[in-house]
Amino acid sequence: MAVTNLEKSPQMTQRTTELIEGPLNTPSMTSPFTTDVDEGDKKLEALGYTPVFKREFSNWSSFSFAMSISGVYGSLMSTWIYGLQAGGAAAIMWSWIIGGAGAWALALSVAEISSAYPSSGAMYFTLKFLAPEDQVAFLCWVSGYVNLVGTVTGSAATEYASSQMLLAAISITSNFSYMPTTHHVVAVMALLTVAHASINTLPTRWLNRLTSGYVVFHVSVLVGACVCLLAQKRDKHTLSYAFTDFQPTSGWSPPGLALLFGCLTPAWILTSADSTARIAEEAKDPSRIVPKAIANATTFTYIIGFLFNLVLVLCMGDPRDLATNSQPVAQLFFNAMGRGPAIVFTLCGFVVMNLVAIPGIQSGSRTIFALARDDLLPLSRVWRRISRRSQTPIAAVWLYAALEITVNLLGLASETAITAVFNVCTVALNLSYITPIVCKMLYSRFERGPWHLGRASVFINLWAVAWNGFMAVVFFLPTKLPVTPENMNYAIAVFIFVLLFAIGFWFTHGRHYYTGPRTRARTQRSFDMAIGRGA
Template sequence: MKSCGETVSVARGRKSGDDALLESLGYKQEFKREFTPLELFGVVFSILGVVPSIASVLVYALPNGGPVSMIWGWAVCTVFLFMMALAMAELGSAAPTSGGLYYWTFKFSSPRWRYLLCWIVGYANTIGNIGAVASVAWGCAVQIMAAASIGSNMTFAPTTGQTYGCFCAVAFVMAIVCSSATKVIARLQTPYTILNVLVILGIVIALPAATPSEFVNDAEFAFGNFTNLTAWPPGFAFVLSFLAPLWTIGAFDCCVHISEEASNANVAVPWAIILANMIAAVLGWGVMIAIVFCMGTDVESIVSSPIGQPLAAIFFNSFGQRGTLAIWAIIVTLQFLMGTSLLTVASRQSFAFARDGALPFSRILYRINPYTLTPVNSVWFTTFAALALGLLAFAGSAAIGAVFTLCVTANYLAFSIPITARFAFHNDFKPGPFTLGRWGLPVAAVAVSWMCFCMVIFQFPTNPNPAVAEMNYTVVVLGGVMALCLTYYYFPRYGGVHWFKGPVSNIELDINGKQEETISRSSGESEDPQEKVQ
């Protein structure tokens, strides 16, 4: 296996445009470019999931406004999500590298702040991706437990330990799949995308057709009923419901992290970000409308159903036991595949961060398996970190809910800094094929303002004056991780402030001008000569 401590020199012949662009950013080509533009779109769309994602987070929308929050909350968020997609797409087109966010932060920030900001963004993105993997795997485990409950005629009620055990099994199988070759993972995306669209269309068509008349709602209820089951004022409850669409449509950086495995990356990456997120937003809104018209008027009974999953309870009322189990099996499969795509992306991000020596044990994490040519060690690092986050389940349902808000909040922190740095500091930003031109600044301003607003909102608990078990642990987990990362950065003598140089080139030129590739530098090896990416 190739590690940070080894040095390999390879004479280069003719390079593809993608390889040449990557080398201009300071990195050699280490992955096989197996992802076509369609498959890159499939990765983003598969991570968004739509139906399985809605199944995982519907519990956050229903008690915070019911139908109004489900339909109009989704619509409001879509406008701002589009601004975020545009801002991220422009950066992804300019510099498509697996490092993504922290690379952009370093490149666009001032020399005084670039090292610290790059460090913060890298760790925020890492914990955000780990939280995303944990939340998807937990959602899949809860969905499996809901299927068991439906199959037992509601006689089975899973314990926290049983659900956590299922969560571990799901995460392990996901890791095994993600340890396979890039070509295998890439080829899974097209059938998954097709299956995802078919499920969406099936629900939009079949749900209204199968729902008994007593559960069919009229337009007045669907578009105008506001049911607040929390102790928050209606306006604030409506805002808290935003977690559902923002968690569902939040994978703006995912295809950036696998851009080194994609062909025509500087064109494919921005369009994959924009098209996948906007198509998911429209289709998701259609699914939400179909659900609202077919769920009946008793919102509280859906939330408190013994099935443990609001969407499963709605399906049970419409399709009956067998029909629900049939469609639920497909949703569980989609949720699992969503997790494999997300784990693939998260492992590439941690691999890229380790490539620059920033993570503990970077020498181990920055390795490519010689058989699969994938970062297997990074896959398992992300998996075990997600399993550790899953232990929050034993502190209560509110605590495990923090993994959902954590992935949104941490990634929004990581998203907002490079977008801000692009305009706040003097830099030589060179746009790629996709550019917003003069609209770049206003779009970025709206996107960053929205993310800052959401980062504050998602620190609040589900109800005011919560007990310990009902607290929102997002601020504890994210704050704790960021405190540790800053301690690691400023630690006397051994901290990153003494040796971290940001994204470090692994390409050098010999005295004859011939290009050589060098894999070098693990964390702390600051004495090795390196070419800083400016």
């Protein structure tokens, strides 16, 4: 059923035209690239936006996209150091079990909300429907900027880790005669970012094809690495060792508190559920496909990540030989299997991280597009434009890539500084997810979509908010005592700066014109019918 009772202003018509490069010859109520309106476009129109993307992502490709964002094989290689330094084997295993459960609850909560309000604005946009009307503008403004910072720093960290893995493989090939420097890492990172951004200028159908094959490659690499490690490592640890050997070196009292720092690994890997929600305007039947992709991919990642962690712990040898290495898993491969297999599996990690970075830029550019569509960013008219050639926001793609490179240039100044910026990623993203979940529970304005958690919703929401709110505080603490200028966790300073900037920019600029997401007016009945409620 087409939605006809939507109000449209001259300003909205002008803004819709600005989305597309060049003149339009098609009605503003339908996508400028298609002549028919599918169910996903009807729902988007009911939310108040004019469709501008082509819907290419199916059930499988959306699931694969969600899996690629987590990139458990490569991401675990780059973040395994947190659990290792937190206390060795037991810290790695229990931090994944406990921390992963909290991240899984958060992902399910995000999936439920994204089913009700599927758009590229994702959690930022949902505040329009979940928060009280007099708070929508301020909450959307701050949440939008905090989410953007979290997204950019997360993608920048992915590019940085990709560069480190490639150079680690080269170092192993040279029998460690070559040791990468920070300048080398940053230079390779910049080249990779440009390459990944160039791929994101392709039409959506090509991005869909690239993403669709990811899961098969990723699972093959995971299984291959596990089988080779278990077959070639002679002196393996026992299962009892994996869950009981705890070697705290942090200086925290009680020592078990250090285990919490290992929870950064599952939080990092499982925290980007919102990224899949960003492609809602490019997915078919997004109110069902997108939340299913988030839930299924997060659950699969949680399970397979546990198994991969277990294999690594059983085969790691003495953890003290790995704890000082920036790429401990690559060193583990070398120690357990020798140079050849270590090079192969480290390069596989590099490939996986590239397949994380490409959809990361796609998701990040859709974040910029969604914020610019609502006039939340400076020069919004530029960043919300859609290319006629690729049907994607190319200007937003290159802005996002430039932001990634800018963040990583901090690595040239200080390793401590770049680490602090990377650590802000998880806290910033989780805060932007928790905000709509809290509003959902407090204000009772939420009307669930086709995919929902049923009676378990309240419990899962409460667990997600409580755990991730608690971990936001933990991630700001220094991981070692006594605190020195070298081991101090400066993430809190970076986060406070981001928060003060967003709030200050609101009072000096945003509050004078920004009233929340710039959607057309719609009636509740038209929205309910389009979204499939009460049918």
